Amino acid sequence: MKTSTKSNSVNGLFIPFMMLAAILTSCTETIEFEFDTAASQLVVEAFVPESQYAEVILSKTVNINDNNKNLVSNALVVLQDGFGTSETLQEVSPGRYRSNKIKGVPGSSYALSVQTEGNVSFVKSEDRMPKPVFINRLRVRESIIPEVEGVKMPDWEVIVEYTDPEDEVNYYRFVEYVNGKVTISYVENDKFNNGKDNKSFLTCVDRKLSKGDTLTVEMQSISKAVYDYFYAFSTMNDLVQGTNTTNPISNISGANLGYFSAHTVHRRSVVVE
């Protein structure tokens, strides 16, 4: 079984399936495995958060058992906003490029272009920040899903309540932190609950919580392209594809891997009791 679970819009629907599968698939062992190698690919992570300076991280894929940090320096990274501002981002640390002028504004569009050293790669992207949606209430409770011996099920359940705007199609991304460290992130859309007072049911097998811990959830309104990108990493997609065996479709043209997201930011925290 997968160690982490990223819930989707029809919250909890896959719990019965997961559990049924888990009951019968609980024997595991570590095996020797020989991995293939592949030519290095550019990975672009770019975001323009609401009221924060934009940031771009450039790296390259590495072989499975190599060090993960293969950052790309000396690239020409240009960001443009909907008000006509164009800025070449400064490399503040290796592979990390930061804006000094452009902060995210809801409803605004942004364009990104990246040219790596020696013009090896040239990639472009655009994204538009949706309207903000806020968390009304954040709850944490002990799991009500029964435990089965040998099956890893979530110990805690986190419920995020928010009101979905009725007049538009919305896509959300939630990033969960425990004591300031990211535990999990997940995406959902309003396909089944447009305009509802929604309660998102978020499960995570690996989430370790104790009394007194601070749990924070950041809610982002994201574009469809960014939703599609993150959705491809979700459990639901695992079920569809057998295992998660595809590279998500990127909204960056010219690069196969990564995303460019202009998103809103709203955070709420709760202390576990």
Next chain:
Amino acid sequence: MKFFINILFLLIFVSVLGAQNKYAISGTITDKANGETLAGAAVTVDELPGTGISSNTYGYYALSLPEGKYTIRVNYLGYETVELEINLNQNIRRDIRMEVLATDLREVDVYPFKRNDNILLNNIGSEKLLVSEIKNIPVFFGEQDIMKTISLTPGATSVRDGNNGIYVRGGGNDQNLILLDEAIVYQPNHLLGFFSTFNSDAIKEMTLYKGTAPASYGGRISSVMDIRMKDGNNQSLEVNGGIGLISSRLAVEGPIVKDRGSFIVAGRRTYVDMLLKLTNDPNLSNNTLNFYDLNAKMNFKINPKNQVFIAAYSGRDAFAVPGRFGLAWGNRTASFRWNHIWQDKLFSNTSIIYSDFDYEVDLAFEPSAFSVLSGIKNVNFRHEFNYFISENSRFMLGYDMLSHNITPGQLIADENAIVHPMKIQERNGREQTIYVSNEFRPAPNWIFNAGIRLNTFRLYGPGDFYKYENGMLSETITYTKKEIVKSYFSPERRLNITHIINPVQSVKMSYSTHTQHIHKITATENLSLPVDIWMMSGNNVKPQTSDLFSFGYFRNMQNDMYQFAAEAYYKLMHDQIDVKNGADVMANQHIEGELLFGKGRSYGLELMLKKKYGKLNGWVGYTLSRTELSIPGINNGNWYPARQDITNDLSIVGMYELSKNLTMSATWVYQTGNAVTFPSGKYEINGETKYYFNERNGYRMPDYHRLDLGLTWNLQSKGKYRGNLNFSVYNAYARKNAFSIDFEQDANNPDKTIAVMTYLFSAIPSITYNFKF
């Protein structure tokens, strides 16, 4: 070109219809002890070597011969040969009742007749299994399973444990037409694929057509699995049953009117949940996890010319945690059939058939409280004539109307629920087919069987129908009820040719085309869960089609003791369907925009050596094959191995009679690991390690192999009572066969990736007590 091929096929029929007038001997062939009809029994004439026909699915045969005296011989495997001396000077009706061969007569030395049936019949690419002959083969938890056993023959394979059905000659598992007494069974598995839906107490036989099926079958492009229920004993009341560790069975059959009608009712239920109740874990003890099957059938011979059959099946799986959620799915089928003999040479069958499959998920925990439903059903009307033209020719003509209805998905929720109720529009379609085929012998050592199916499919309103261009919605058209949205006409060709070199050697070849209008998007590739999405051909999805060529050499050795078959095939599959990367398939009205279309090809060599008689019997089957797909949008459009691509597939099945009361059996299976996609690189997104996939299905799972052992001990019989104890061990040497492999970061060294294999079973012993009285 295609037009001329069709005309050629039609000419073949016309050329043989002008046969001369003769007298006919006809009747029904049955088992003397219980009245079960025997399909495929060979009827030959001593005076006319190189002629003969076989009884049809209902055990009916007719031979047309010029006036004269003849010795007619009827053969059926495991039965004593029946010899009839007849003076044919008028049409004769002769029903034949065959007696099971006494066990001690089965030794090859005294076996009275060398049948060489495999050489002489025009049946390349088919495999027939009788439940009575597989009863000693060891199986999972002691349940005899005709589907599991058929996967031990070359060309048919199941991919790993706990998987979704059978793959035949590289075709997908949704490309098999699975019929239970003519009714389509959509989901042939229970409980994650560990058991099939076919309770062996109620089943008589199964025929797998992995090659060119007769023209009466159609609708799927890969294979036909024709499963027939028992008719029920029409001589005396009989009770069969079995008590096993996780399931029990009971079947009652008997005459309604002796010799004229009979019934059978058979039930099976698993009770994994009852075992859960025995545990002290309160979380487990109230859960539901079970399935049941219920088969019922009756037949009645109104008079010698009319017989009716009514059959029904219902099976359902349930998994529930009270107050939290429930999950249930199942098939139902019902059929009514009427056999009518118009005159001695002309037999007809009329069937009205219904079948459905549905699944339901109910969630009942805050904040998730709603239900999801989905289902598919069909109503089928068939009318078929068999015309026994001469001593070696049979003509078949039929009409088939099949109405489909699909409920793709429905969300049921009340006002307070966190989701809106919704329903994806139902879809309705209808297939109408006329088929003709003729089996004839242009020369004594040549047998031809040519057939054609003229299939028309229509997709009907009501509803909104969409067109997509490059995955984007381009047009929406609303249709009213009965309005035709899209129609397809597909002629299908079937040709089998057998050349008998001598009584122990033959070569056979076949060519056929197949069409499929019902498509399944498999929502769970890895594990058999019933959450598949069904759709019909339409504006965006073209019918799937296939072309199959096969060639075979058949040879018998040592007086028919050993039968050897070698078959090679080449199959082309067109308009194959796959889902885009990361597509949202659930309850999606626009699912057709999320699909990709491409082609497939499969080719292979299948070898089979069978020993049919003697204390030691069984078979060795070997398949060498390759199956590849090419789908624009996947793997840069290059050919890549399909998931079910298994290079080497070896099965050994052996049964040995230690003594009259003790039979030992063993099966061993070896398969090359199937093709899978695993990562070739990694990178970080938001500080989390993600894997980079370079090539579709570029890796292989570890090889699969497994040994199963069985021992059947017949207990002392008393009067009508017969009993046996069956001991079996599944996966006897506890091979850890990989079910899946997942990758994790090493906790001690985040740069390192470790592979974690999940396997389902170690050795599973079981014991079953079977009885009969």
